[in-house]
Amino acid sequence: MKPSRCKPARTKPVQFPGASDEFETAVVAELRLLRKSEKLLQTMYPRLQSMPQLRARFVEQLAEMQQRAQRLDAVLNPVGAMQYAPQYFSVASSTVA
Secondary structure (H helix, E strand, C coil), X not given: CCCXXXXXXXXXXXXXXXXXXXXXXXXXXXXXXXXXXXXXXHHHHHHCCCCCCXXXXXXXXXXXXXXXXXXXXXXXXXXHHHHCCCCHHHXXXXXXX
């Protein structure tokens, strides 16, 4: 009796109704928030020299925008995000020993 060769089942990923629409809506909403933050930073930047008190708020807003952009990039490109992610674990494990 010959051993039977089983072909791997070809299955499609489970798609929930409306899941794609919700994802696209979330991505568009994030892009709009990023654009709004960008415009705010553009209006603040020219006033930094004359109003140094804005500097802390500007830096805070910029950091928040960068974090949002990185999270969105990680969602849209998970492989690239893992490839270029900071190596926290290797640093932490080398300092523990």
